[in-house]
Amino acid sequence: MKNKKSFYPWVIMVCCFIIQGLSVGLVINSRGQFLVPVSESLGLKLKDLTMYTLFMGVASFAFMPFAAKLIRRIDVRIATGCSLVLFAISSIVFSLSKGFAGFFIGGAFSGLAMPLGYTLTIPLILDNWFVEKKGLVFGIVSSASGIFAAISNPLLAGIIEKFGWQWGYRFQAAIFLFITFPVAVFVLRMHPSDKGLEPYGYDPSKDAVDREEPSNTGVSSKTAVTSLTFLMITITGIIVGVSSTFTQMLQGYIMSLGKSAVFAASMVSITMVGNVFCKLFLGAISDKYGTDKALYVGIVMLIVSFVMLYFERIVLFIYFGSFLLGMVAALYAGIFPITIKDLFGGREYSTIFSYFSMVISFSSVFGLNIYGNILDIFGNYIPTLIISIAALVLALITALVAYRSKKKLVFTTEEPKV
Structure with missing residues (x-):
């Protein structure tokens, strides 16, 4: 090579x-x-x-x-x-x-x-x-x-x-x-x-652990999906998946505050800008401080987003809350794929990630329906924000438990599958 x-x-x-x-x-x-x-x-x-x-x-x-x-x-x-x-x-x-x-x-x-x-x-x-x-x-x-x-x-x-x-x-x-x-x-x-090439950043002078190269070391898919680690990170993923659908309700929520349709649409555009920024921001944190830190920061900032949207009387909070709502897509598409690799290794990464993706994809399909039912029951958007904040606090806890319980997983080496 x-x-x-x-x-x-x-x-x-x-x-x-x-x-x-x-x-x-x-x-x-x-x-x-x-x-x-x-x-x-x-x-x-x-x-x-x-x-x-x-x-x-x-x-x-x-x-x-x-x-x-x-x-x-x-x-x-x-x-x-x-x-x-x-x-x-x-x-x-x-x-x-x-x-x-x-x-x-x-x-x-x-x-x-x-x-x-x-x-x-x-x-x-x-x-x-x-x-x-x-x-x-x-x-x-x-x-x-x-x-x-x-x-x-x-x-x-x-x-x-x-x-x-x-x-x-x-x-x-x-x-x-x-x-x-x-x-x-x-x-x-x-x-x-x-x-006939090597991965970017590959250094043959370092051992596999130091250079973090794609490897066949990790846990089997059977062990992974029955572990506490997988259960905890899946709960985190489900909550983030459901929360991701609130972006589709953002315009309706802001208009319910008496704001114009133009203003509400501009907040959706700000969320798209935040989407791009947050993905790059979390990616940089992951490279510098570790994937676990990027995951924690992303969830915390998403909680801050919903808190700011809750205090809607302060217009500046609506701007920042809408911007930080882009963090949900950053977690969903940017951080979760490398989190699964970080937690379970590369031995059967494709299989483990497919199971994880199945669950969070399904949760995002029903997320809008869940928010819609909450809205129908209470008649306004405030309970959806409060429930989202509480759920994301739970997501942060389960993410922490997932990384703590990782220590109990035994990594072994087999022929690479992908």
Whole structure:
């Protein structure tokens, strides 16, 4: 292998940035642009139409364990490339839909595409290619979803207004077929060794522990999922996953305070900016002080966000609270992938992370429904903020317990699986 420094790890990072940004930013984070035009055009109730996201979540949840096994057996270029084509097919199905059935089928296709499209593959690839600056790299790549969402939302809104919602979906399909698919097939590699290279930051003069290289040392998936550590970090993940859906209620909450729709929308934009900043911030903390510290800081700052939003009479608090709400995405997409590796090692990382991802993905699907029910019961948003604060305090405690209980796990070495 080549020992000299190569620029290719950074090419891989850019590749992952594009795939993550377009998969999440263009599709997942831009769903709201289609809901009203589609419901009005097809005469569907909005609450019924949004049920297609449930099919998306269930399909992703069900396919995740199989995806973890497939990724060990087939070339990542084939796995990710086919998944991105499936994203394109789902958008085409949406564009041809005349009722609920088409959206439910398209939603299921999107859900099947998610694990090998980006949920599992991106963290695994980045972990393999980077020894140093791993936190920063994860932060940069995960920030792509917010950056691309900020661009794609107004772009899609313009396309839908001028040409109709069907062409908005066709535009999405074209992007996947002509941009993300070629990037995945021609550039992506799972391991540096596939290009005859070493991971970025690899130092052969140091031992494996010092250089923190991607290794086959850790605990088995069977041991991991039955451990107290996994239970605690999963509870943390569930709470953060549910909390992530409050960003979709932020505009409604601020408007309920008597603020204008323009002001409320600007707070959502501030959250997107905070999304990018918080991912880079937590990534830097992870590199300098450790993943556990980044996790704790992220949860604490998220608690501060909800506390500030609670004291809504101070306008400055609304600004800062909205900005710090971006921390939820930083934890979800940037810190949790490296937390699982930090807690359980690399021996069966893909399998363990797939189980963790299944649970928190499912929790985020139902998060909006949970908040909606709380809102219906109490009639205002204040109880949702109080419950969120209490739940996040619990998340901080379970995160602390997860790292404390890690000491009881026995790391062993086997042949690497990813």
